[in-house]
Amino acid sequence: MPRGKGRKKKDPNAPKRACSAYLFYASAIRPAVKEEFPDLSFGETQKKIAEKYKELTEDEKSKYNDMAATDRQRYEREMENYTPPSDDSDSDSDSDSDVPKRKKRKKKDPNAPKRASSAYMFFVKENRAKVKEENPDLSFGELGKLMGQKYRNLTEEEKKPYLEAAEQDKERSKRETEAYNNAKNQYVSDEEETSDEDSDSD
Structure with a gap:
């Protein structure tokens, strides 16, 4: 062919x-x-x-x-x-060896658990609107830098609630990921069993 x-x-x-x-x-x-x-x-x-x-x-x-x-x-x-x-x-360059195979990007599963947020992300969610209101003339990039600076200037005590929220979210992500993987494995197992049954009936 x-x-x-x-x-x-x-x-x-x-x-x-x-x-x-x-x-x-x-x-x-x-x-x-x-x-x-x-x-x-x-x-x-x-x-x-x-x-x-x-x-x-x-x-x-x-x-x-x-x-x-x-x-x-x-x-x-x-x-x-x-x-x-x-x-x-x-x-001469049409052979498979000359053409680099483009790696297909894995399509993201919409049912996959949401990734855990960092302490900094929780800080941004809570304070971004206020900082933006106080500095309306800042560009998106400048606002991002200011948020990073403000977070770095927090004391350990001030960071504590964000660190705790991040730890809880990490546990949540871990639980959901385990449940998601178990459900996915079960689905694959069920599919294989169905396939075996179909082949036996032939």
């Missing part, structure tokens, strides 16, 4: 694609988002960044739009001087 032609190998010398205004914004704000929400997964961090981008005014977006326009001009300039390799030079 003839095997389908492999995906064309990307030319490492090809001009880098132009970035969008959103990508420039995401790159600039990601460190601040990770500092304020250290327990978020990669996908949750991306979602948070997208939410923040939607909240920007047109004036706030203009900076990133300008960066995107400049990068688009750079890309168009480079493409004018770029000569892609011929198909012949790619013909």
Whole structure:
């Protein structure tokens, strides 16, 4: 059976694609988002960044739009001087050994238990609105830095309720994860039994 032609190998010398205004914004704000929400997964961090981008005014977006326009001009300039390799030079690179297999990202189960929150996260949830009200002119990133600074300045006694809440949430997550894994294993076991019964009846 003839095997389908492999995906064309990307030319490492090809001009880098132009970035969008959103990508420039995401790159600039990601460190601040990770500092304020250290327990978020990669996908949750991306979602948070997208939410923040939607909240920007047109004036706030203009900076990133300008960066995107400049990068688009750079890309168009480079493409004018770029000569892609011929198909012949790619013909030897269609083998499986030359094409790196992209690892499929595991789809998150919506029924999976919520990850445990850290003491810092509990502090942020309780105090963020108040700090934002006291400092309305701060950007999202600046607000995140201020929250981190305020948390670091707490005494051990002041941190105690947040540490206790985090410990309780850790126990909650542990219990729910065990129950979730048991239920998942039971489901797999039931599926295998059903499959065996079907094969026996043939």
